[in-house]
Amino acid sequence: MRLHSKKLKEAQFSEKLGVIRDKLYRLAFCYVKNEQEALDIVSEATYKGYLAYGRMQSMTYFDTWMSRIVINTAIDHLRRNKRMTYIEDQGKELAAPGQGATLEEKMDLYDALDRLAPEERTYIILKFFVSLSFKEMAQVLSLSENTVKTRLYRIVKKLKNDLLEGEVEHV
Template identity: 40%
Template sequence: MTKKEKFELVEKFILENREAHYRLAYSYVRNKENALDIVQESILKALKSIDRLEEIAYMKTWFYRIIVNTSIDFVRKHQRITVMDDDILCVHLPQLEDEIIDMDLQDAIDQLPPRYKTLIILRFFEDLKIDEIAAVTGENINTVKTRLYKALKELRIEIGEAFKL
């Protein structure tokens, strides 16, 4: 397959799946503009490294890996700069009363370490199979299963027993 043909297939794939790519990036940063920046940067990285894509059958996992890594890099780089809306700010300010703050699933997922967060997002939000997740993360299947189990266990602890597996 020529480079031009490969380029055209990647371009078609990116255009056909742009909503999923945006959703994946958004799940890391929870900000529209940042998610769009991540997708744009991921596309640029993919087009620059198109020669590394040896099998077209692995295009989805190849591109998801680029998005995940770009998202994690973005979060690490912008870790200190966090824009909070009033609702989030109120949660972090001292409470006048002893109030129990309800934590939703997305907040609990955001509390997970990046390697666990990636697994939860890819498995349950992007509906990837375990072997696809292994390809995206570069881990073996048993490692993915073990970490996914640990991530779910941490989520259960974070949310409380109301969250049943």
């Protein structure tokens, strides 16, 4: 009976992960901007998630739970490597579709994002690259919705100031 239950849990985990696999990859890629490193992060996060999956109380929040594991794994990866990341594949579009930014403007944005602390970058990635609502962000970050809004607005202001200062320097 115990073996059957374990196989069922494995199948559930695999099925749920299959649904959000691409989202998790995009999330990791936003941090490292390198395909192989993003795949490594998702793989490590999947392993961590699999180990903890049996202890999950509610399957309702699997998506946000796995997103949080990927975010933490990506931040740990950045801290371990403490190096600059570069956009490996110019063909991969990180910005939201329909944004009419030039390549130079996008590079400025990515440079400014790289200057943010990994924890700050998380807010920008979740809101603008993964398109989560404030409520979903609050669930992923285990914070209140108001705290998420306040921190995001502060980080956006910091990012905007950084980008505007960069424009002045180039002129």
